[in-house]
Amino acid sequence: MLIEKSFTALKESMESLKMPPLNQEDSLSFTEHGHFSSNISFAAAKVMKKNPMEIALKIAESMKGEFMLSSSAVKPGFINVTFTDRALIDEMKEIASEINWGKKDINKGKVNLEFVSANPTGPLVLVNMRAGVAGNCLAKIMQYSGYDAVKENYVNDSGKQVHNLGASILFHIAKDKGEFPENGYKGSYIKDIAFEVQKNHPPLNWSEENINLCADEGKRIILESQKKSLEKFHIVFDSWVYESFIRNEYIKKTEEYLREKKYIYVNENAVFLRTTDFGDDKDRVIYKSDGEMTYFLPDIAYHFYKAERGFDRIIDILGPDHHGYTSRIKASLQMLDKKSRFDIIIAQIVTLYRNNEKYEMSKRAGDFISMDELAEEIDPDVLKFLVLSRKLSQPFNFDIEKAKETTMDNPVYYVQYAYARLSSLMSNACINSFSDISYDYDSLGDDSLRSIAAKLLEFPYTVYSIAETYEIQKLPTYIVSLSSLIHSYYHDNRIITDDKKETNIKISVLFAARRILRTAFEMIGITVKERMEKNEV
RNA sequence: GCCCCUGUAGCUCAGUGGAUAGAGCAUUUGUUUCCUAAACAAAGGGCCACAAGUUCGAUUCUUGUCAGGGGCACCA
Numbered sequence: 001m002l003i004e005k006s007f008t009a010l011k012e013s014m015e016s017l018k019m020p021p022l023n024q025e026d027s028l029s030f031t032e033h034g035h036f037s038s039n040i041s042f043a044a045a046k047v048m049k050k051n052p053m054e055i056a057l058k059i060a061e062s063m064k065g066e067f068m069l070s071s072s073a074v075k076p077g078f079i080n081v082t083f084t085d086r087a088l089i090d091e092m093k094e095i096a097s098e099i100n101w102g103k104k105d106i107n108k109g110k111v112n113l114e115f116v117s118a119n120p121t122g123p124l125v126l127v128n129m130r131a132g133v134a135g136n137c138l139a140k141i142m143q144y145s146g147y148d149a150v151k152e153n154y155v156n157d158s159g160k161q162v163h164n165l166g167a168s169i170l171f172h173i174a175k176d177k178g179e180f181p182e183n184g185y186k187g188s189y190i191k192d193i194a195f196e197v198q199k200n201h202p203p204l205n206w207s208e209e210n211i212n213l214c215a216d217e218g219k220r221i222i223l224e225s226q227k228k229s230l231e232k233f234h235i236v237f238d239s240w241v242y243e244s245f246i247r248n249e250y251i252k253k254t255e256e257y258l259r260e261k262k263y264i265y266v267n268e269n270a271v272f273l274r275t276t277d278f279g280d281d282k283d284r285v286i287y288k289s290d291g292e293m294t295y296f297l298p299d300i301a302y303h304f305y306k307a308e309r310g311f312d313r314i315i316d317i318l319g320p321d322h323h324g325y326t327s328r329i330k331a332s333l334q335m336l337d338k339k340s341r342f343d344i345i346i347a348q349i350v351t352l353y354r355n356n357e358k359y360e361m362s363k364r365a366g367d368f369i370s371m372d373e374l375a376e377e378i379d380p381d382v383l384k385f386l387v388l389s390r391k392l393s394q395p396f397n398f399d400i401e402k403a404k405e406t407t408m409d410n411p412v413y414y415v416q417y418a419y420a421r422l423s424s425l426m427s428n429a430c431i432n433s434f435s436d437i438s439y440d441y442d443s444l445g446d447d448s449l450r451s452i453a454a455k456l457l458e459f460p461y462t463v464y465s466i467a468e469t470y471e472i473q474k475l476p477t478y479i480v481s482l483s484s485l486i487h488s489y490y491h492d493n494r495i496i497t498d499d500k501k502e503t504n505i506k507i508s509v510l511f512a513a514r515r516i517l518r519t520a521f522e523m524i525g526i527t528v529k530e531r532m533e534k535n536e537v
Numbered sequence: 538g539c540c541c542c543u544g545u546a547g548c549u550c551a552g553u554g555g556a557u558a559g560a561g562c563a564u565u566u567g568u569u570u571c572c573u574a575a576a577c578a579a580a581g582g583g584c585c586a587c588a589a590g591u592u593c594g595a596u597u598c599u600u601g602u603c604a605g606g607g608g609c610a611c612c613a
Contacts, residue, residue: 029553031556032556033556039554039555042554042555045593051593052593074556075555075556076555076556076593076594077555078555078556119613156613159613160612160613161612161613164613183612183613268611269611270611271611272611281539281540284611285610285611286611287611288611289611290611292611294611294612294613295612295613296613320607320608321608321613323540323541323542323607323608323609324540324541324608324609325608327540346541346542348542348607349606349607389550389551390549390550390551391550391551393542394542394543394550395542395543395606395607397549398549399549402549402562410561410575411560411561413575414561414575414576416575417572417575417576418576420572421571421572421576423572424571424572425571425572428571428572429571473550473551474551474552476551477551477552477560480560480561481560484560487576487577488576488577488578490571490572490576490577491568491569491570491576491577491578492577492578494570494571495571496571531572532572532573532575
């Protein structure tokens with residue numbers, strides 16, 4: 001890859017000048033001043049205590065490589081490199097011919113990516129959709145960047161909330177029922193489940209045993225429907241971990257370990273964990289004074305289980321309600337003394353508006369819009385693109401009516417249209433694969449075509465950076481800006497002409513652009529359309 | 538009270554320790570050629586909340602102020 005070659009040239013230049021070794025990748029930026037820009041001279045200037053401009057001049061002068069048209073030092077000390085057309089054309093060929101162009105083939109380690117992890121007590125809601133789409137996308141980004149990513153869903157299938165679910169269901173069945181359970185679930189789906197359970201069982205009276213039976217049936221039915229909801233968005237997991245399994249297999253082990261390490265103490269009959277030793281603002285209870293276990297211990301045990309499976313990195317994408325929860329889970333992971341890197345990403349709240357009015361939601365009261373219902377109103381492709389375009393750590397507000405009204409101006413159609421235009425060109429020009437294109441010429445002709453070619457070089461680096469920073473919105477931003485270049489070029493230029501050579505030159509770049517678009521679409525999970533169906537709006 | 542997040546164009550939001558701060562929508566104007574205007578081009582619109590500090594340089598980092606949002610548990 002050209003950018004790799006540039007790094008090498010930069011490194012060799014700095015070595016020959018006896019400059020300190022610095023991480024070149026950190027200093028990479030893509031600007032309009034060249035195909036490759038670096039501000040490494042500023043970093044070097046700090047270490048060497050010299051003028052950055054002076055350093056930049058030396059580096060620019062000594063950088064070597066036949067792929068470079070020029071390398072220059074500018075103003076305060078930037079280094080800009082411009083590639084030759086010949087080198088860009090060779091790069092277009094690489095993109096076209098290598099199926100996984102840009103994908104890192106070195107193994108950077110195993111990653112566990114946990115997301116969604118909803119309680120099996122009701123339909124998945126909007127923030128689950130947000131986290132699901134983001135997690136799915138992030139896993140693909142990690143894989144492209146050289147990581148071996150495992151997508152995991154944790155199911156809280158035991159504990160109090162499941163008991164409440166069972167009681168809420170049985171309430172609609174048992175004749176001798178009492179009051180509606182405190183903290184019970186009120187959604188209408190509960191009645192549907194109750195009806196289902198009633199069909200398969202003899203009349204049930206109010207008893208602990210029957211509550212558990214209803215809970216089991218409820219969990220099963222809800223999990224099935226959650227899976228279906230996820231499938232609508234093509235969210236698929238590699239691994240499902242059940243809390244019941246963790247409770248049986250890992251709680252004891254974890255507790256013994258923590259006790260041995262003396263992180264546990266008793267105060268007023270309650271059992272505490274010294275999370276303050278690792279930065280939490282207060283110690284947390286793992287057994288209440290009535291002897292009941294809190295949810296915290298199974299969660300630690302679950303992370304113990306994760307760490308034990310040899311992941312180099314563990315990532316949790318959590319909902320907004322876990323905001324105050326991150327410091328204690330991080331503390332507990334440090335207690336386990338595993339060397340895995342551990343990151344928590346909070347997927348912020350999704351708030352719906354209808355005609356500028358906020359739509360208040362409460363899951364427990366049964367008043368909410370599920371991700372299924374939303375998918376019925378708005379095309380999942382549109383939702384995915386919208387959701388991924390916003391920073392995950394920021395609250396996401398949008399108006400359903402507006403999202404429907406403005407479909408004409410929706411960015412997802414914009415980018416799909418760019419792809420469809422390219423596909424049409426390829427079929428008109430009878431190009432089925434890169435072998436139909438000739439790459440034996442030395443000029444790209446004009447700057448607008450050159451800038452599309454240069455934009456393609458950015459793609460892998462955009463992806464790699466997301467794998468480290470989790471700023472997924474950079475991918476949609478990239479796709480939109482590439483699409484914009486394509487639309488603009490398409491509008492201004494006739495691509496297929498009688499001049500075979502010129503046609504071929506244009507096609508060589510556009511074929512590669514189409515390749516990159518396709519890879520990017522697959523990463524964010526939107527449909528790749530060879531042609532657009534005209535919408536009646 | 539304590540903690541976290543946010544404040545960038547009329548609106549919804551990107552972005553960055555550096556080279557002229559961007560996009561979409563909205564407004565005004567112009568452009569229809571392979572997949573079609575679901576597109577392109579141009580114009581207007583900004584004390585990057587405010588103030589101080591850090592340095593060669595801050596919209597970006599630090600602190601404070603003001604404003605908005607979210608979270609605090611022997612609930613899950």
